[in-house]
Amino acid sequence: GAVVSQHPSWVICKSGTSVKIECRSLDFQATTMFWYRQFPKQSLMLMATSNEGSKATYEQGVEKDKFLINHASLTLSTLTVTSAHPEDSSFYICSASLPGYSYEQYFGPGTRLTVT
């Protein structure tokens, strides 16, 4: 149980375009999902916390207009990188908490974004 999927697993896009990444909890309902960014050989950096049916809470320094997060259902959250630039290239990972076990997070496999 507690399986989280992400799609796509990797994507290459041109500078100036937008890219949508999906995060799904496959066998449980996730009230809260989290989006992280990870640079090579570094730890995870929390970008935002997404609650179903409400606006996401962004961490300091993360541009909410650039990284649009939508959590429309209890099993799906999306991250849209708008007007992507090469510096947005990174490994994006989502996670979800099990209801009742809010301190444990289960991570998706990640999405490798390369902006050319």
Place this chain on the structure above:
Amino acid sequence: TQLLEQSPQFLSIQEGENLTVYCNSSSVFSSLQWYRQEPGEGPVLLVTVVTGGEVKKLKRLTFQFGDARKDSSLHITAAQPGDTGLYLCAGARGSGYSTLTFGKGTMLLVSP
């Protein structure tokens, strides 16, 4: 400010050796998780500790939460090449849904 300090940052050992990874903070956490991440994949939850002084074992891995809930350790006995990966500790503070504070990670390489 780095709230969780992990050490060592990198560890290269031979198969069969023992090792310990440390995760330290000046802050108190309500719980602490250990994850392992392989290249190109998301972190996988290994264990959660919530009680000060708690010890949990997962096969050859032993996790301990400090009495004051400010630090934790991961000990691996007789390491195997399959243990290779990035080990991350992450602390949660507060109740309800809780964001995690991650350490910088320990990259473990176990050679045959």
